Amino acid sequence: MNIAIREQKAEAQATRLAVVDCDIHPTMRSLAELLPYLPERWRKHTTTYSNHMRQALAETLAYPRMTPDVARRDAWPPNGAPPGSDLDFMREQHLDLNGVEYGVLIPLRNAGAQRNLDYGAALARAVNDWQVEHWLDKEPRLRASLLVTPEDPAAAVKEIERCSADRRFVQVLLPPRMDEPAGRRRYWPIYEAAVRANLPIGMHVGGVGGHPCTAGSGAASYYIEEHHSLVPAMQAVVVSMVLEGVFEHFPTLKMALVEGSFAWVPALSWRLDTQWRRMKDEVPHLAKKPSEYVREHFWFTTQPIEEPPQPQQLFDVMSWIGWDRIMFSTDYPHWDFDDPRYVFKGKLDERHRRMIFRENAKALYGLE
Amino acid sequence: MARHVVATVGEIAPGASKLVTVKGREISLFNVKGEYFALANKCPHEGASLCRGTLVGLAESDGPGDYRVTRQGEFLKCPWHGWEFDVRTGQSWCDPGNTYVRQFAVSVEPGGELLKGPYVLETFQVAVDENYIVVEM
Numbered sequence: 001m002n003i004a005i006r007e008q009k010a011e012a013q014a015t016r017l018a019v020v021d022c023d024i025h026p027t028m029r030s031l032a033e034l035l036p037y038l039p040e041r042w043r044k045h046t047t048t049y050s051n052h053m054r055q056a057l058a059e060t061l062a063y064p065r066m067t068p069d070v071a072r073r074d075a076w077p078p079n080g081a082p083p084g085s086d087l088d089f090m091r092e093q094h095l096d097l098n099g100v101e102y103g104v105l106i107p108l109r110n111a112g113a114q115r116n117l118d119y120g121a122a123l124a125r126a127v128n129d130w131q132v133e134h135w136l137d138k139e140p141r142l143r144a145s146l147l148v149t150p151e152d153p154a155a156a157v158k159e160i161e162r163c164s165a166d167r168r169f170v171q172v173l174l175p176p177r178m179d180e181p182a183g184r185r186r187y188w189p190i191y192e193a194a195v196r197a198n199l200p201i202g203m204h205v206g207g208v209g210g211h212p213c214t215a216g217s218g219a220a221s222y223y224i225e226e227h228h229s230l231v232p233a234m235q236a237v238v239v240s241m242v243l244e245g246v247f248e249h250f251p252t253l254k255m256a257l258v259e260g261s262f263a264w265v266p267a268l269s270w271r272l273d274t275q276w277r278r279m280k281d282e283v284p285h286l287a288k289k290p291s292e293y294v295r296e297h298f299w300f301t302t303q304p305i306e307e308p309p310q311p312q313q314l315f316d317v318m319s320w321i322g323w324d325r326i327m328f329s330t331d332y333p334h335w336d337f338d339d340p341r342y343v344f345k346g347k348l349d350e351r352h353r354r355m356i357f358r359e360n361a362k363a364l365y366g367l368e
Numbered sequence: 369m370a371r372h373v374v375a376t377v378g379e380i381a382p383g384a385s386k387l388v389t390v391k392g393r394e395i396s397l398f399n400v401k402g403e404y405f406a407l408a409n410k411c412p413h414e415g416a417s418l419c420r421g422t423l424v425g426l427a428e429s430d431g432p433g434d435y436r437v438t439r440q441g442e443f444l445k446c447p448w449h450g451w452e453f454d455v456r457t458g459q460s461w462c463d464p465g466n467t468y469v470r471q472f473a474v475s476v477e478p479g480g481e482l483l484k485g486p487y488v489l490e491t492f493q494v495a496v497d498e499n500y501i502v503v504e505m
Contacts, residue, residue: 073447074420
């Protein structure tokens with residue numbers, strides 16, 4: 001009658017809706033797993049100098065996290081390896097248990113934030129090859145994100161061209177915090193290459209922009225404060241890309257904003273439209289209202305979902321954004337994981353449920 | 369309401385937990401400094417398995433820089449989003465009125481008493497000289 005603590009019931013999951021998870025974080029068991037994918041020159045660099053980013057800290061994040069490795073407390077595999085490093089355990093604890101039909105991998109290896117641009121490019125190549133060998137070749141449900149170095153667009157373009165023939169790469173991954181706002185022209189070659197490869201740009205929260213996360217007013221005091229700063233960083237991406245005219249130049253560019261939440265989108269769009277009506281002569285290169293670019297070019301993932309006291313309020317917000325633009329994500333194995341069964345506190349009707357849990361992501365990422 | 373023998377006293381170390389199934393329901397058992405508590409295993413927020421959570425204390429503060437931690441080990445912190453539940457009541461600290469985990473009465477009984485009944489022993493072999501954890505549900 002008693003069950004060992006490690007066991008978890010996988011039965012009865014088959015009756016549940018299959019889901020596409022737009023945010024899964026794979027990690028390496030240790031640095032040794034990365035080294036074979038680097039040329040000798042960069043292997044030596046990794047072991048001698050390692051990371052150098054625009055912050056004082058080299059091997060850690062800027063704020064202490066709520067949990068070790070930012071992970072769910074139950075996400076360490078039985079073999080003691082880091083959360084997200086063991087495919088078998090990921091299958092058992094997440095892919096099988098939660099009915100994941102496709103899962104998009106987002107490795108957080110900071111290739112794009114390296115000050116040494118050549119090292120960043122080598123790291124991006126290595127992580128891309130590692131995704132193929134360690135994950136994609138072993139698990140047909142998984143898809144990968146194509147890492148590039150935004151501060152060296154020429155290298156980024158080469159990497160997109162090198163990898164994009166493998167259609168298991170479903171997006172080009174950029175951090176929202178780069179050296180400059182995302183709409184600046186220095187990054188346009190990357191957008192151009194993504195459009196040419198018919199890949200959306202995925203932006204997962206984070207990046208090391210070299211500035212305090214509080215949008216210019218100094219360092220944050222708490223993790224809860226830093227956690228929230230991920231949202232204004234995403235808003236800055238939308239504002240910059242729309243106002244710089246990126247979407248006039250690349251009318252087929254698609255953006256997936258991952259983990260930046262979404263309830264802010266209608267308010268931001270209203271505000272931009274109001275200001276645009278007054279000041280559109282400053283940005284005459286915009287042929288449409290800002291909200292129309294947002295509606296047409298941006299997709300948003302659900303986790304960590306907003307939890308208003310009235311669940312219906314969240315559904316109202318989703319209808320204002322567009323039901324076809326919201327995609328389910330879990331953030332597995334991180335602590336703020338959302339479970340597909342309980343993520344929505346209210347009842348979603350069947351049509352919208354299918355769109356959010358599967359169809360929107362399948363359409364954007366060309367799955368099947 | 370029946371009383372179910374679910375574990376021996378020695379098998380859950382202080383601060384540790386054990387997942388058991390009683391009448392088809394998963395129950396997590398906790399040993400808090402020698403006292404035993406039983407809570408439903410599903411977090412009311414997003415369904416995490418609570419037996420994987422950690423037992424923590426209550427951090428309180430009257431203002432920045434002034435804090436105290438009391439009731440060490442008496443709060444169960446969910447392994448996912450960190451919701452904290454009082455193991456004595458099952459109530460969440462942040463939202464005690466609406467968010468709570470069902471709690472079950474637990475007692476420790478000597479094997480000699482259990483053999484007299486009327487307990488549901490199921491697979492348990494009860495020895496006279498051992499003590500057992502009994503859940504009521």
